[in-house]
Amino acid sequence: MNLKQIAAEKAVEWIKDGMTIGLGTGSTAFFAIQKIGELVKAGLQVKAVPTSGSTEQLAREFGIPLTTFAEAGKLDITIDGADEVDSQFNLIKGGGGALLREKIVAAHSKTFIVVVDESKLVPTLGTFPLPVEVIPFAYEWTMEEINERLQADFKPRMKDGQKFVTDNGNYILDYSFGTIPSPTDVQEKLNCLTGVVEHGLFIDMADIVIVGRADGTVDVLERS
Ligand SMILES: O=C[C@H](O)[C@H](O)[C@H](O)COP(=O)(O)O
Numbered sequence: 280m281n282l283k284q285i286a287a288e289k290a291v292e293w294i295k296d297g298m299t300i301g302l303g304t305g306s307t308a309f310f311a312i313q314k315i316g317e318l319v320k321a322g323l324q325v326k327a328v329p330t331s332g333s334t335e336q337l338a339r340e341f342g343i344p345l346t347t348f349a350e351a352g353k354l355d356i357t358i359d360g361a362d363e364v365d366s367q368f369n370l371i372k373g374g375g376g377a378l379l380r381e382k383i384v385a386a387h388s389k390t391f392i393v394v395v396d397e398s399k400l401v402p403t404l405g406t407f408p409l410p411v412e413v414i415p416f417a418y419e420w421t422m423e424e425i426n427e428r429l430q431a432d433f434k435p436r437m438k439d440g441q442k443f444v445t446d447n448g449n450y451i452l453d454y455s456f457g458t459i460p461s462p463t464d465v466q467e468k469l470n471c472l473t474g475v476v477e478h479g480l481f482i483d484m485a486d487i488v489i490v491g492r493a494d495g496t497v498d499v500l501e502r503s
Pocket residue numbers: 303304305306307308359360361362372373374375376377378381
């Protein structure tokens with residue numbers, strides 16, 4: 280079986296009747312959404328908040344009832360993928376551009392479960408470029424300020440020859456660090472910059488990391 284699928288389907292075991300859940304975005308979260316859809320068809324009662332337009336569409340296709348934050352309050356569980364996971368459960372997310380809504384949903388969840396195949400586990404974050412979401416207005420100035428602070432190479436994210444635009448109408452700059460020895464340091468540098476909406480560092484957010492291994496087993500790692 281696909282490693283992403285075994286991790287994602289394991290995570291779905293945490294979902295119980297009556298829960299409100301956050302649905303992540305990406306090729307790993309897909310398998311969780313698909314499985315939840317099957318369980319809903321079989322009678323599971325849940326309501327979900329999607330983290331992107333594409334996930335909302337999938338949830339509708341799979342017949343998962345949707346709700347809003349206003350209605351739901353705090354979510355019971357969110358299941359989402361990641362681009363990198365370090366040994367402290369810190370993450371880089373946003374390879375698919377959904378980092379802002381993903382971070383909001385994860386931050387308002389009692390339990391945040393991250394599902395990955397083992398290739399996503401890294402000793403230190405930073406091989407995967409760090410996505411930084413910026414407001415399009417005067418983004419050149421924002422970019423200059425970020426560059427001054429981060430001193431790392433970056434590329435504006437493109438799609439079909441145009442700047443990639445997120446679900447929130449913003450741009451993404453992908454920063455290549457190679458290695459991020461102190462994710463909190465980078466987070467602090469980015470958090471107070473006007474024009475930066477959000478970044479893909481998810482620090483101290485994941486409660487459980489579920490890893491699909493090449494030998495077909497699944498590891499459930501819980502934050503101590
Ligand atoms: O913006 C996208 C998300 O952060 C994804 O969860 C992340 O990129 C991992 O995606 P995938 O499971 O497709 O590797």
